[in-house]
Amino acid sequence: xxxxxTVTKRSSRVLRENAxxxxxxxxxxxxxxxxxxxxxILSAILSFSEWSFIAGIDKIKFVGFSNYAKxxxxxxxxLSMKNNLVxxxxxxxxxxxxxxxxxxxxxxxxxxxLFKVVFFLPYISSIVAVAIVFQLLFHPSYGPxxxxxxxxxxxxxxxxxxxxxxxxxxxxxxxxxxxxxFCLIVYLAALQSIPRDLYESADIDGAGAWTRxxxxxxxxxxxxTFFLLVTGxxxxxxxxxxxxxxxxxxxxxxxxxxxxxxxTTAFENxxxxxxxxxxxxxxxxxxxxxxxxxxxxxxWVNY
Numbered sequence: 001x002x003x004x005x006t007v008t009k010r011s012s013r014v015l016r017e018n019a020x021x022x023x024x025x026x027x028x029x030x031x032x033x034x035x036x037x038x039x040x041i042l043s044a045i046l047s048f049s050e051w052s053f054i055a056g057i058d059k060i061k062f063v064g065f066s067n068y069a070k071x072x073x074x075x076x077x078x079l080s081m082k083n084n085l086v087x088x089x090x091x092x093x094x095x096x097x098x099x100x101x102x103x104x105x106x107x108x109x110x111x112x113x114l115f116k117v118v119f120f121l122p123y124i125s126s127i128v129a130v131a132i133v134f135q136l137l138f139h140p141s142y143g144p145x146x147x148x149x150x151x152x153x154x155x156x157x158x159x160x161x162x163x164x165x166x167x168x169x170x171x172x173x174x175x176x177x178x179x180x181x182f183c184l185i186v187y188l189a190a191l192q193s194i195p196r197d198l199y200e201s202a203d204i205d206g207a208g209a210w211t212r213x214x215x216x217x218x219x220x221x222x223x224x225t226f227f228l229l230v231t232g233x234x235x236x237x238x239x240x241x242x243x244x245x246x247x248x249x250x251x252x253x254x255x256x257x258x259x260x261x262x263x264t265t266a267f268e269n270x271x272x273x274x275x276x277x278x279x280x281x282x283x284x285x286x287x288x289x290x291x292x293x294x295x296x297x298x299x300w301v302n303y
Contacts, residue, residue, distance in 0.1 A: 047276035054270060067277035077278065079253050080261040083168055084237055084285075087257065090172040090179075091232035095225060097176065098183030103217065105184070106191045116188065120181035127178075131245040134174050135161065161247055164254045171255055174242060179235075183228050190224040191217070222301045230293055237286050258282050 047067060051060045071077050105115050122130065137143050138160035149157035158166040194217065202212050218225075240259040243249060249256035249264075258278065266275035 043276045043279055046273050047280050049273040049276075050271075051273045052270040053266075053272045060273075063273070067274050068281070070274070071277060071281060076253055076256065077258070077261055080256045080258050081285075083255065084239075084257045086168055087172060087175065087236050087239060088233055090175045091229065091236055093172075094176045094179045094232065095183055095228050098180050098228075099187055099218075099221070099225070101180070102184050102187035102191055103213065106188055112188070116185055119184045122178045123181035125178075127241045128245050130174065130178060131242060134170075135246065138170055161255075162251060164251050167247060167251060167255045171242065171246065174246070175236070175239065178242075179232065183232075186224055186228060187221060190221040194220050219302045226293070226297045226301045230290060233289055233293070234286055237282065237289075258285075 046060075048062055048064055049060050050063045050067075101119070105112055109115055137145050140146060140157075140159040140162050143160070145160070146157040160166050160170045198216050198220075199212060202216060207215070238259055239257055240263065243255055243257055243260045244263070247255040249260055259282070262275050262278045262282070265271050265278060
């Protein structure tokens with residue numbers, strides 16, 4: 001009985017600490033619950049229904065898997081999926097270019113901070129401003145790019161964003177240009193953490209530049225490469241703002257991607273249930289690609 005006051009005080013202190021902890025995480029958890037968890041559950045339910053968000057809840061009509069079956073016959077969705085898969089190619093190109101630039105800047109360039117700022121500016125710039133600039137650059141008649149191509153003797157330069165064959169590659173070029181800055185900053189941090197003793201030992205052994213890169217640099221930055229690959233592929237699947245501002249899926253849906261088609265389906269065509277099924281299929285694609293990468297990284301990532 002003598003220990004009862006001590007036990008009571010300890011229990012009271014634990015309760016106060018727990019209450020303080022819940023009070024601190026409460027606002028974040030409430031926001032997560034209201035804006036993420038509940039909408040996700042509702043979206044999963046609505047993906048099996050035929051409904052518009054401007055109609056009443058009593059208008060919900062459950063149709064089973066018909067929304068998902070309909071996606072397999074939806075030409076615009078299939079083209080958007082194909083465009084998304086093509087856009088994924090921009091990620092490895094972006095990573096390779098960023099790594100090469102990072103190696104050059106880390107080894108051979110003075111004023112590294114200035115170069116970091118210059119390359120990072122596109123990443124933090126307004127996507128609207130970037131889209132307007134590239135609309136002018138890629139203008140088929142008066143753009144500086146086509147004016148230069150005409151000046152060097154090319155009679156029929158590409159129409160870029162107005163051409164069904166060049167529109168998607170043009171978007172890929174813009175995405176690569178925007179993302180190089182972020183990848184460069186991350187790679188420079190990884191390169192500066194590599195012990196210089198390894199390079200000095202390689203020099204003593206007579207290793208060339210390619211040997212140093214392939215046997216030292218690339219293996220030691222492989223965790224960074226894996227991180228950039230995962231985040232880059234996920235970001236590529238979520239590309240929406242650049243498409244909305246730059247092309248709106250034109251010409252002939254050749255630049256439409258899944259997120260943009262989801263947006264037009266939900267908020268222009270008012271097919272909330274069908275849009276929810278698109279969202280969950282997109283989630284499945286991202287999850288599948290991430291799991292494949294998590295399995296594959298065991299073979300080439302060195303921790």
